[in-house]
Amino acid sequence: MEKHTATRLFESLSSGVRLDIYRLLVRRGLDGLVAGEIAAALALPANSASFHLKGMTQAGLLTVQKEGRFQRYRANLPQMLELIAYLTEECCAGQPERCGAPPSAAACCPTVAPPPIIPTVDES
Amino acid sequence: MEKHTATRLFESLSSGVRLDIYRLLVRRGLDGLVAGEIAAALALPANSASFHLKGMTQAGLLTVQKEGRFQRYRANLPQMLELIAYLTEECCAGQPERCGAPPSAAACCPTVAPPPIIPTVDES
């Protein structure tokens, strides 16, 4: 994943309105919701909802499907998994045992070649 | 997790500079880096690095520890796991089997190819 893609996804989730939209759609899963339902559920003006839905879709966070005069939006979960993988890439320099996170997080250390860590002073 | 906490975390990751800082610190794991090393590694002016580090720390994305005249920063991985859990709460209306995998597990285990959680609508 490219950095620009990642920052666009995070930016999409950095507003309360868009975070609400995303979580609502995550809960709906496959069913998704049409634009009007989303606006109604969150008490948003239609144009405001449309503004955010467009941005989230362009960022890759949502998918949209035309249904007559409705637009059905769904959360793009695989994209979210890629984002998390990008975020935790080369976690703990590929040494899971050094990972300071709980056991469930130890799995965030993929078995990739040791990364080119910047030269640093060897602290104790 | 409260919504405001989540949006602040996402906002922290929505700039290229801060995303670079976070990923750098994720790779360093428990060792972390002091402010000057971070600025040097990313070719940032010291005041710019300090500005972003402060924001990320206040958001809860990083932790900081004083070491003499140095400030050692580390990625707050447990907080990231909480964030992911918040994001995928009640995924698919509480029927995770419809996703193909538990979100919390899938989120932090991208060692295998990301599973097709939801068959997304073809957006091309």
Add this chain to the structure above:
DNA sequence: TCCACTATTCTTGTATTGTTGAAATATGGA
């Protein structure tokens, strides 16, 4: 004490984002 080093804070200018109301586009039915 003075000095070098580390890091942060302050200030200013610029750019971007979010919200609102009004208008426009697209679809399906009478």
Add this chain to the structure above:
DNA sequence: TCCATATTTCAACAATACAAGAATAGTGGA
């Protein structure tokens, strides 16, 4: 065709974020 519904686009304004330079605070050694 005409009309109601669903959604998007446009325009304007306030609010906020970012970057860079200068100045300030804290630490440790000579």
